[in-house]
Amino acid sequence: xxxxxxxxxxxxxxxxxxxxxxxxxxxxxxxxxxxxxxxxxxxxxxxxxxxxxxxxxxxxxxxxxxxxxxxxxxxxxxxxxxxxxxxxxxxxxxxxxxxxxxxxxxxxxxxxxxxxxxxxxxxxxxxxxxxxxxxxxxxxxxxxxxxxxxxxxxxxxxxxxxxxxxxxxx
Numbered sequence: 001x002x003x004x005x006x007x008x009x010x011x012x013x014x015x016x017x018x019x020x021x022x023x024x025x026x027x028x029x030x031x032x033x034x035x036x037x038x039x040x041x042x043x044x045x046x047x048x049x050x051x052x053x054x055x056x057x058x059x060x061x062x063x064x065x066x067x068x069x070x071x072x073x074x075x076x077x078x079x080x081x082x083x084x085x086x087x088x089x090x091x092x093x094x095x096x097x098x099x100x101x102x103x104x105x106x107x108x109x110x111x112x113x114x115x116x117x118x119x120x121x122x123x124x125x126x127x128x129x130x131x132x133x134x135x136x137x138x139x140x141x142x143x144x145x146x147x148x149x150x151x152x153x154x155x156x157x158x159x160x161x162x163x164x165x166x167x168x169x170x
Contacts, residue, residue, distance in 0.1 A: 020050035023087060033083040044080075046087055046117075055087040057117040065111065072109040077135060081146030084119035085131035089150055091121065096129055096150040104145045114138040119146075127152040 023046040025036030032041045046057040057080070067073035082101055089096045109115065119133030128149055135144040 020048040022046075023048055023055075023090075033079055034087075042079075044083060046084065048087070048090060050091075053088075053091050053120060055084050055090075055119045057084055059115050059117065060113065061111055061115065063111050068108070070108075070111055072111060074103070074105060077105065077109055077144050078103045078146070080117050080135060081119070081133045081144065082148060084117045085133045085146060085148045086150065088119050088121050088131045089129060089152075092124070092129065092152075094129075094152045096127075096152045098148055099128075099151045100149040102147045106145065107141070107143045109135060109143045110137075115143075122147075127154075 023034070025034055025041075025043040025045065027036040029035035030038045030041070032038055034044045034046075035041050036043055044057060044059070046055050048055055059080075061072055061076070063070075065072050065076045067075075078101065081103060082098055086096070086098060114137070116136045116138075117133065118136070119131055121129060122132050123130040128151055131148050131150060133146045133148075134142050136142050
């Protein structure tokens with residue numbers, strides 16, 4: 001049985017041509033959240049809004065992602081916010097990893113309802129990138145909010161993407 005995640009777009013069909021690009025699952029990436037090569041993964045798709053420097057995803061998550069009956073599991077909520085905030089690093093064209101993640105669970109996030117995840121950069125300080133994000137329902141009510149600190153990987157010591165410096169060493 002496949003995963004039960006349905007992506008929908010609240011924006012016009014020409015979003016990518018006007019605002020940015022559609023970030024679809026890479027068929028060679030095994031990331032649980034956004035990779036296309038993970039059979040059990042979520043295969044999330046996001047929109048990159050270059051004009052406003054925001055990442056957005058529109059989803060309807062199925063019951064297999066629930067914790068309590070009819071509500072999305074808190075870990076999946078954290079995953080959605082972490083993934084959206086992580087994609088904000090694309091605006092700086094850097095590879096960065098999550099060093100800290102804080103989630104505020106404001107209201108239960110229901111299964112089988114339209115959700116919007118949006119993330120943006122708040123600040124940059126050296127190799128530290130600070131991002132924020134939120135999950136809203138179809139009416140625009142904020143259900144969860146997140147803040148993250150992402151650390152740019154050391155390119156000089158890691159030109160090929162092999163050995164990386166620990167995010168704690170900042």
